[in-house]
Amino acid sequence: MVVSTWLWRAWPRAFMATLLCLAAVGVQAQTQTLPNDDVETALVGIFKAIEGRRLAEALARTEALIASRPNYRLAHLIKGDLLLARGWPIRTMGAAPNAPPERVRELREEALARLAAYRQRPPKDGIPRYLLQLRPDQKNAVVVDTKKSRLYIYENDNGKPRFVADYYISHGKNGSDKLREGDQKTPLGVYHVTASLPKTKLADLYGDGAFPINYPNGWDRRNGRGGSGIWLHGTPSDTFARAPRASDGCVVLSNQDLRSVAHLIQVGLTPVIISDHVEWLSQDDWNNERRALQNAIEQWRRDWESRDSDAYLKHYARAFQGDGMNLKAWSERKRQVNAGKAWIKIGLANISMLRYPGKDDMVVVTFDQDYKSSNLENMMKKRTYWLKEGGQWKIVDEGAS
Amino acid sequence: MTFPRFSPLYHGIVALILTCCAAAAAADEIADIGKLLKGGQLEQASQRVDVLLASKPRDAQAQFLKGLILTEQNKTTEAIAAFTKLTELYPELPEPYNNLAVLYAGLGQYERARQALEMAIRTHPSYATAHENLGDVYAKLASQAYDKALQLDSNNPTAQTKLALVRDLIGSGARGRPQVAQAGTKPPAAASPAPALAPAPAAAAKDAKAAPVVAAKDAKPAAPAPAVLAPPAAVAPAPPAPPKEALRPANDQAEVIAALNAWVMSWGKQDAAAYLAAYARDFKLPRGESRQAWEASRKQRITAPTKIEVKIDDPKVTFADGVATVKFRQSYKSNLISANSAKTLVMAKNGGKWQIREERSGN
Numbered sequence: 032m033v034v035s036t037w038l039w040r041a042w043p044r045a046f047m048a049t050l051l052c053l054a055a056v057g058v059q060a061q062t063q064t065l066p067n068d069d070v071e072t073a074l075v076g077i078f079k080a081i082e083g084r085r086l087a088e089a090l091a092r093t094e095a096l097i098a099s100r101p102n103y104r105l106a107h108l109i110k111g112d113l114l115l116a117r118g119w120p121i122r123t124m125g126a127a128p129n130a131p132p133e134r135v136r137e138l139r140e141e142a143l144a145r146l147a148a149y150r151q152r153p154p155k156d157g158i159p160r161y162l163l164q165l166r167p168d169q170k171n172a173v174v175v176d177t178k179k180s181r182l183y184i185y186e187n188d189n190g191k192p193r194f195v196a197d198y199y200i201s202h203g204k205n206g207s208d209k210l211r212e213g214d215q216k217t218p219l220g221v222y223h224v225t226a227s228l229p230k231t232k233l234a235d236l237y238g239d240g241a242f243p244i245n246y247p248n249g250w251d252r253r254n255g256r257g258g259s260g261i262w263l264h265g266t267p268s269d270t271f272a273r274a275p276r277a278s279d280g281c282v283v284l285s286n287q288d289l290r291s292v293a294h295l296i297q298v299g300l301t302p303v304i305i306s307d308h309v310e311w312l313s314q315d316d317w318n319n320e321r322r323a324l325q326n327a328i329e330q331w332r333r334d335w336e337s338r339d340s341d342a343y344l345k346h347y348a349r350a351f352q353g354d355g356m357n358l359k360a361w362s363e364r365k366r367q368v369n370a371g372k373a374w375i376k377i378g379l380a381n382i383s384m385l386r387y388p389g390k391d392d393m394v395v396v397t398f399d400q401d402y403k404s405s406n407l408e409n410m411m412k413k414r415t416y417w418l419k420e421g422g423q424w425k426i427v428d429e430g431a432s
Numbered sequence: 433m434t435f436p437r438f439s440p441l442y443h444g445i446v447a448l449i450l451t452c453c454a455a456a457a458a459a460d461e462i463a464d465i466g467k468l469l470k471g472g473q474l475e476q477a478s479q480r481v482d483v484l485l486a487s488k489p490r491d492a493q494a495q496f497l498k499g500l501i502l503t504e505q506n507k508t509t510e511a512i513a514a515f516t517k518l519t520e521l522y523p524e525l526p527e528p529y530n531n532l533a534v535l536y537a538g539l540g541q542y543e544r545a546r547q548a549l550e551m552a553i554r555t556h557p558s559y560a561t562a563h564e565n566l567g568d569v570y571a572k573l574a575s576q577a578y579d580k581a582l583q584l585d586s587n588n589p590t591a592q593t594k595l596a597l598v599r600d601l602i603g604s605g606a607r608g609r610p611q612v613a614q615a616g617t618k619p620p621a622a623a624s625p626a627p628a629l630a631p632a633p634a635a636a637a638k639d640a641k642a643a644p645v646v647a648a649k650d651a652k653p654a655a656p657a658p659a660v661l662a663p664p665a666a667v668a669p670a671p672p673a674p675p676k677e678a679l680r681p682a683n684d685q686a687e688v689i690a691a692l693n694a695w696v697m698s699w700g701k702q703d704a705a706a707y708l709a710a711y712a713r714d715f716k717l718p719r720g721e722s723r724q725a726w727e728a729s730r731k732q733r734i735t736a737p738t739k740i741e742v743k744i745d746d747p748k749v750t751f752a753d754g755v756a757t758v759k760f761r762q763s764y765k766s767n768l769i770s771a772n773s774a775k776t777l778v779m780a781k782n783g784g785k786w787q788i789r790e791e792r793s794g795n
Contacts, residue, residue, distance in 0.1 A: 104581045111577035114570040127578035134582045269583075 062152030063194050070096070070103075070199065070272075070285075071149040074142065077109060089113055100287075103271035105138045137274030144180035144275050145199055153183060153194055157311030161221070161304040162192040163321040163394060164384035171295040172302045172385075173224075173263070175200060175282055176309040177207040177217055180275040182263075182284065183309070184295055196291065201273040201283040207307045209246070212258040215279045218246045221385045221395045222303045224263070224296050238265020239286040240293055244303050249428065250387070250395075250416055253352065263303065265289040306388035324384055324394055324417065327424035332377050340366045348420045353429035373405035392419035397432050458484065462493050469501055477501050492522050499531060508535055519551070526552035526559045533565055542576065545569045560728070564736045688749050688756045688779055691786035699742045704731040712780060712787035737766035744775075755780050755789070 065072050073096045080089035090113045096106045112121050124142065125135030159174045165187040172192060174183040182200045185192035202217040203209070209218035222244040230239050241264035247256045258280065265286040266273055272285050282305065284292060295301070312320065327346070334342040344362050351358040369375075378401035387393040394417045402409050414432030417424045461484055468477035478501050484494045495518050502511035512535050518528040529552035536545040546569045552562035691710065698706035708727055717726050734740070747760035756779045763772045778790035 102580075104583070106581075107577040108581035111574040111581060114574035114577065117570050118567055125578075125581075127574070127582060130578060130582055138581060 062155055063197070064152065065149060065197075068099075070100070071145045074105075074145055075149045078146065081113075086113060086116070100271045102269060105141050105272065108135070108138050109142075137277070140275045141180075141199070141272060148179060148181050148197065148199065151179075153197065154311050155194075156314055158192050158314070158317045159183065159185065159304070160310040160312050160317075160320070161306065161386040161388065162302075163317070163324060163386055164382060165190070165192065165302070166300075166381045166383045166397075168297075168381070169300050169302065169383065170297060171195065172304070173292070173296075174309055175202075175303065175305040177202045177219070177305065177307045179309070181309075182282065182288075182292070184292065186295075195295070198284055198288040198292065199272060201275055201277040203278055203280040204276050206276065207305070209258055209261070209280055210256055213279075214258065217278070217280050217282060217305060218251065218256070218258075218261055219305050219307055219388050220246070220248060220251060221387055222246055222248060222261075222305065224298055224301045224303060227293070227296065227298050228262075230265075233264075235267045237262070238267060238283075239289050240265055242293075242296055242298075249414065249430065253428065263289075263292070302383070302385055304385060304388060308388075320386075321384060324396075324424055327417065328379070328382070328384075328396060331426070332379055335377050336375050338369045338372060338375055340369050343369075346426055348418050348425035348427040350418070350427050351425075351429075352427070371406065375405075376403040377401070378403075387416075393417065393427070394424070458488060458491065458494075462497065465494075465497055469497065469504065472504075474501055474505050478505070490521060492518065492525065495521070496528065499528070503531070503535065508539065511535055519548075523551075524555050526556040526562055529555070530559070530562050530565060533562075533569065537565075537569060537572075542569050542572050546573060560732055564732060567736060684751065684756070685749050688758060688786050689747060691779060692744065692747060692758055692760075692777070695788065696742050696744055699734060700740055702734050702737075702740055704734050707734055710788055712782055712789045715788060716790045739766060741765040756786065 073092065077089050077092045077096070080086070080092060090110065093106055093110045093113060097103060097110065100106065108125055108127075112124060112126055115121055115126055124139050127135070159172075161174060162172050162185055165172055167187075167190070169187055171187065172185045174185060175181070176183070180200055180202070181197055183197045184195040186195045187193075204215040207217045207219050209216040224242045225245050226243045228237075228241040228243070230237075233241055241262045243260070243262045246261040247258065260281075262281045264281055264283060266283060266289075273283055277283065282303075331343070331346040334346060337343070340362075344365065347358055347361065349358060351361060353361055356364065380399045380401065382396065382398040385395045387395060395414065396417055397412065397414045400411050400413045402411070412432045414428075414430060415426050416428035418427040419425075420427075461480065465477050465480050465484070468474075468480065477497070481494055481498045481501060485491065485498060488494060495514060499511050499514035499518065502508075502514055512532060515528040515532045515535070518525065519532065522528070529548045533545040533548035533552070536542070536548060546566065549562050549566040549569060552559055553566065556562070695707065695710040698710060708730065715723075717723060741764075743763045745761040745763070747758050750757050758777045758779060760775060761772065762775045773793060776790075776792045777788050778792075779786045780789045781787075
């Protein structure tokens with residue numbers, strides 16, 4: 032078989048066309064960059080070499096990637112294509128004879144997701160809209176974008192979230208917005224890590240470690256969502272990565288990435304926000320959004336202290352539920368309680384404000400509540416859901432967290 | 433891997449040795465050892481080459497013979513050592529690299545085989561045997577890469593067939609006589625790496641789906657074992673049955689069809705001489721390529737696969753100005769590739785024979 036250079040050309044053209052479409056989607060002027068040794072950078076190097084017809088270089092880069100990640104199926108696929116392309120034209124990725132189309136499709140999707148992540152970096156000074164306020168002791172936050180197959184780590188830099196790193200992830204076979212047990216979907220919402228399971232206690236499927244999250248949370252249960260056992264976890268030993276949609280609902284990282292993320296996670300504390308479309312805010316917009324909500328919370332606290340029941344109850348949404356009460360029952364109870372008190376002092380500390388993914392304007396606000404009154408005192412950790420109703424932030428759910 | 437099939441293996445060595453070597457005595461001795469090797473008297477050949485090497489340790493011919501003898505004796509590790517030494521002493525010679533590659537491939541070390549062949553080509557960019565072997569090694573490596581990428585496991589019937597077949601080929605190759613390049617063989621005329629009117633590529637592997645469909649019917653794997661080859665008899669494909677028209681060339685139309693069938697048969701038999709004879713001297717060459725380069729690339733394309741099957745369907749002949757235009761569907765299947773395409777041949781009668789003057793893809 033002759034090494035025939037022209038034959039190589041067919042492949043990159045068709046494939047690069049797909050990739051270039053992605054490149055056209057708004058790339059910010061100032062964006063985060065990826066480290067030099069990560070998979071995305073390596074893949075881009077390979078595809079750039081193919082695009083530039085430097086096929087020996089492409090093959091050498093692919094082999095270097097395989098040397099560092101021997102179980103990387105996508106790299107093996109590219110290697111196969113590059114070798115096969117020496118014989119005859121290859122018009123798409125995965126030209127293996129007898130290739131199972133489903134597996135090729137999965138690897139192609141992974142390639143597209145990774146290259147898109149390389150080309151569309153998170154904006155440099157942008158903040159994910161969800162991270163309105165972290166508690167001082169929350170060192171990091173995890174934000175997942177299921178559509179982009181990406182997990183972002185943000186660090187709590189004196190109250191301001193600062194980008195640390197991002198990673199390729201897989202999610203549910205049937206996508207996101209989990210509703211019930213067995214639907215093989217990944218939930219969308221605001222969660223936190225509830226445990227850390229070491230590799231020794233896990234089946235190989237979960238790789239080098241696992242971090243369960245608190246799905247279903249209160250809001251999920253209120254909305255009739257079911258299922259359980261949603262974890263962030265690693266990858267089985269026979270593969271470096273899994274397809275973008277491969278899990279039964281978990282968020283899956285490569286083992287290497289899982290280990291990087293693991294030491295940033297605080298059990299019981301680190302928020303995990305899973306979205307199907309992460310939005311970033313500029314510093315100004317972020318400041319405005321959080322200030323508006325902080326003001327609403329502060330006003331609610333004061334109105335509670337004032338024992339003016341009408342003023343206090345104005346902070347509750349029509350759909351409110353809390354302690355098993357609807358708005359009507361809640362109102363009656365509060366009026367009754369307020370009437371029996373000479374004074375109330377409310378202290379709020381360690382406030383976190385995490386916006387809920389999705390169409391509704393909703394924020395999960397948790398805090399340590401220090402309640403003192405003329406006849407009762409208590410300290411509790413509280414979780415409230417704030418919903419925008421008629422342009423005002425109102426509490427739609429309140430309870431112990 | 434492809435080796436010269438039609439010429440007796442060691443004639444080349446003997447002829448070459450007789451003409452090339454300066455020192456007559458050593459040349460005689462080398463020729464004698466070559467004969468012993470050819471005659472299968474490996475033990476004697478081995479002893480005499482060792483004696484020769486004792487007095488002339490750096491003699492390339494003698495060392496190469498030593499490597500061949502060891503290969504014949506199935507002393508693979510020592511054969512590898514002998515050829516490796518030769519590449520160290522004479523890094524400009526492509527043949528030792530090529531033979532190393534054959535030995536490595538026989539051991540399933542395709543990555544090493546590839547490196548050796550790439551070295552052979554680096555020393556002699558037009559070394560056709562190395563190109564052919566490299567193509568096969570690439571195909572094998574590609575197949576291994578795909579197995580890893582796509583996790584083709586034993587539950588997959590296709591993969592199973594493939595694996596079994598690979599073992600089988602290597603097995604029969606190891607038992608058979610390993611055929612390796614001959615010392616000092618001149619590389620064939622430059623096989624230009626421009627495939628031009630390839631028999632198959634345009635239609636081939638249009639996407640991941642197209643190729644497997646046809647390939648799945650074929651018992652052969654996509655990537656052949658680049659082996660130390662099975663005996664030629666086992667490899668030669670059964671000639672396709674000639675269509676009925678070929679039997680009664682009563683008129684021009686029948687003659688044209690008969691010529692067409694002869695061309696198809698020579699292709700299927702991988703008989704390069706007969707195949708090339710089907711093309712007229714004034715055959716319209718693609719893109720100003722030289723006849724020599726075109727022939728070399730065609731020859732290579734025909735001999736590279738271990739198996740070729742060509743069928744033509746529904747040929748339609750029209751005559752104008754003494755020239756016949758034949759349009760047909762061509763289905764091409766080799767161990768490497770399958771393709772189904774439309775083709776047009778323009779044929780003219782030269783010295784009583786219809787020959788191909790133009791060849792085009794499509795109708």
